[in-house]
Amino acid sequence: MTLLDQDGVRLTLDGDAPDASVATVTLANAAKRNAQDFAMWRALAEAGRxxxxGVRVVVLRGEGPSFSAGLDRRAFTPEGFEGEPSFMDLAAREDAGDAAIAEFQEAFTWFRRNDLISVAAVQGHAIGAGFQLALACDLRVCAEDAQFAMRETSLGLVPDLTGTHPLVGLVGYARALEICVTGRLLRADEAERIGLANLVVPAADLDAATRDLAAAVTAAPRDAVIETKALLRGARDRTYDEQRAAERAAQGRRLRDLAGLAE
Structure with missing residues (x-):
C-alpha cells in the first residue's frame, strides 16, 4: 500500500493500514544516486506525519546502486534550486537561515521517535546528507559495497542535519572528529568494526537481512520495545543513579501493564 510518492520519496506499508507493522521509506531518484534537495526533505518530513x-518499524532505503550521494550539487550554485532560496539567500536572512535549517532537520528527526525502530538499508554511497540520513536511523544494515563520508567540513560547512549527535554516540568524539574534518571514505568493514554498522552483508542479501531484522524487532511486545528504546536513548544524559531510577520506573509501568493494573 502506497501512502506517498512525490519529490523522490515513496512511503509504502507492508500490508494494509491500520494493521501494517512495517513501513518502507524509499529514496526514489536513482538516476541522481538519490541526491537530496529541499523538496525531498519536505517529502521525508511528510512521510513521518x-x-x-500501528507501524512499529520503518525501513529507509534507496533505489539503485547508491543509498544517497548527498546534497544535490545545484545547492552549491548561486541560483540553487528553482523556486527555492539559495544558500546565499539563507545566509542573508536575519537569522542566518536558522529557521530554514530547522525545517530541513525535520526530515531527519522523526526516525528516532521512541514508538518506532528505524532501520537504514545502505548500499553504495552514503555521502554527506546521505550519511546523516543513515545516522538518523536507530540501526544500519549495510551492503559490503557501502561507503560513508561526511564531506560538509571539506566544503567549508558543518554537518547540520542532525548527524553529529548520533555519530559521536556511536563512534566517540575523537573518531567522529577525524571522520568529519578529513571527509574520508569509510567502507562497510570499518563501519561495522567501529560500531557504525550493525550488520554487513553481501549486496544481494541486503533486503533479506533488513526484513529479518524488522521481523525480529516486531517479535517483541511493542510497549516493552518502546520503554527499552527510551531507556537507552536517555542513558547518556543521566547519571548512573538516575538511570537506575529510570529503569525502576519503566519496569514498574511494564509490571502494572502486564498485571492489568495500568492506568
Missing part, C-alpha cells in the same frame, strides 16, 4: 499508528 503520514505513518499510521
Amino acid at each position: 503520514l505513518l499510521p499508528g
Whole structure:
C-alpha cells in the first residue's frame, strides 16, 4: 500500500493500514544516486506525519546502486534550486537561515521517535546528507559495497542535519572528529568494526537481512520495545543513579501493564 510518492520519496506499508507493522521509506531518484534537495526533505518530513499508528518499524532505503550521494550539487550554485532560496539567500536572512535549517532537520528527526525502530538499508554511497540520513536511523544494515563520508567540513560547512549527535554516540568524539574534518571514505568493514554498522552483508542479501531484522524487532511486545528504546536513548544524559531510577520506573509501568493494573 502506497501512502506517498512525490519529490523522490515513496512511503509504502507492508500490508494494509491500520494493521501494517512495517513501513518502507524509499529514496526514489536513482538516476541522481538519490541526491537530496529541499523538496525531498519536505517529502521525508511528510512521510513521518503520514505513518499510521500501528507501524512499529520503518525501513529507509534507496533505489539503485547508491543509498544517497548527498546534497544535490545545484545547492552549491548561486541560483540553487528553482523556486527555492539559495544558500546565499539563507545566509542573508536575519537569522542566518536558522529557521530554514530547522525545517530541513525535520526530515531527519522523526526516525528516532521512541514508538518506532528505524532501520537504514545502505548500499553504495552514503555521502554527506546521505550519511546523516543513515545516522538518523536507530540501526544500519549495510551492503559490503557501502561507503560513508561526511564531506560538509571539506566544503567549508558543518554537518547540520542532525548527524553529529548520533555519530559521536556511536563512534566517540575523537573518531567522529577525524571522520568529519578529513571527509574520508569509510567502507562497510570499518563501519561495522567501529560500531557504525550493525550488520554487513553481501549486496544481494541486503533486503533479506533488513526484513529479518524488522521481523525480529516486531517479535517483541511493542510497549516493552518502546520503554527499552527510551531507556537507552536517555542513558547518556543521566547519571548512573538516575538511570537506575529510570529503569525502576519503566519496569514498574511494564509490571502494572502486564498485571492489568495500568492506568
